[in-house]
Amino acid sequence: MMMMRFSLIEHKPLHTCYCFVFLFLLSFSSSEAYDALDPNGNITIKWDVISWTADGYVAVVTINNFQQYRHISAPGWSLTWAWAGKEVIWNMKGAMTTEQGNCSRLFKGISLPHSCKKNPTLVDLLPNTPYNQKLPNCCKGGVLTSWTQDPTNSVASFQLTVGHAGTTNRTVRVPRNFTFHAPGLGYTCGPAKIVRPTMFISPDKRRVTQAIMTWNVTCTYSHFLAQKSTPTCCVSLSTFYNDTTVPCPTCSCACKHSNSTCVKTDTGKHASVECSNHMCPISVHWHLNLNNKNYWRVNVTISNLNYRMNYSDWNMVIQHPNFNNNLTQVFGLKYKLFTPLDDIHVAMVWGIKFYNNVLIEAGSVEFEVLFRKDNNSSLSLKKDWGFPQRIYFNGDHCVMPPPHAYPWLPNYA
DSSP states (O other), rough: HHHHHHHHHHHHHHHHHHHHHHHHHHHHHHTOOOOOTTTTEEEEEEEEEEEEOOSSSSEEEEEOOOOOOOBTTTOOOOEEESSSOOOEEEEEESEEEEEEOOOOOOSSOOOOOOOOOSOOOOEOOOOOGGGGGGGGTOSSSTTBBTTTOGGGEEEEEEEEEEEOOOOOOTTTTOOEEEEEEEESSOEOOOEEEESSOOEEOOOSSSSSEOOOOEEEEEEEHHHHTTSSOOOOEEEEEESSSSSSBBBBOOOOSGGGOTTTTTTOGGGOOOOOOOOOSSSEEEEEEEEEEEEEESSEEEEEEEOOOOOOOOOOOOEEEEEOOOOOOOOOEEEEEEEEEEEEEEEEEEEEEOOOTTSSSSEOOEEEEEEEEEEOOTTTTTOOOOGTTTTTTEEEETTTTTTTOOOOOOOOOTOOO
């Protein structure tokens, strides 16, 4: 009896400990993909089975970028999953697999499947793809704009014929382990979930058809994964009341001595990134130009210090307390204000098509922001409200100077 009592006393704290660890891991995994600036943003993959074949089915897969400000830039997206059984892809339109795999063990005929891989990886086709291999919304080289900038170009689609699969709703097996890849790190995907079949409306809107079967996969941007990647952007500051320019923090993206591709501007034609103290391919300079009774005026310059890359359809997100109540104007760019949370005020800016929507290599884009003052506002230069709280370029967080380095007011004690 004494030994039994001792055993119970010893194991009770262990069970409590395991529960605590489990709850901690659960809360960590659920919050790592949360984005306070875009809490509802995600990549949604919709898989519609539209017809049956002799040994499988034909499906149309649609990728929707429902993120407010993150877009998928070149070289574009790729998508991977694991088949639940011995499925193969007979043929495709609008996309292709990067590897065919070994089909000779299962097929002895002349016509081999497009892919026999257990874990196929798919990529988008290029814009110059022949017309008979295209589908609507395909063939953009994997580039998807953000939902705010251009909803029509935030969608991709492709069609695939699947063999060695089920031929009824009960025998079809849903793929597993979906992975959405984009330049850099950052996306995690949940399991595929069977949902109500998609309804399709004909172009003349006179007939409605529906998919035989539909499942969705939701992929979200993970700050935990993104923190493992190297920063690509930094911010410098200056004002009208102080001659000192606060530069980007040293080694923001890399250190000069550790980057062999760094060269001076006079030999820039063979360089990747211009030599600097921060070694970032993108730098943002924020200059507080004017302050009077009714408004503040800010000049912003975005410089592309990458000699081998143009940034097409770029965007920048600025977090500042004065982006509220539509009291702001932006000159030279398109912009949109949104408030994802009550205490966060954000503006997204992007270029005007055929004017400044492409940030060319070794080039720059300039624009002005007008902060109109509210009579009841508590914002003042003494509290450094003339400067942004955070800046993101193409969804990547820009390294800011430390607060103690901000330009001081002339009478600052």
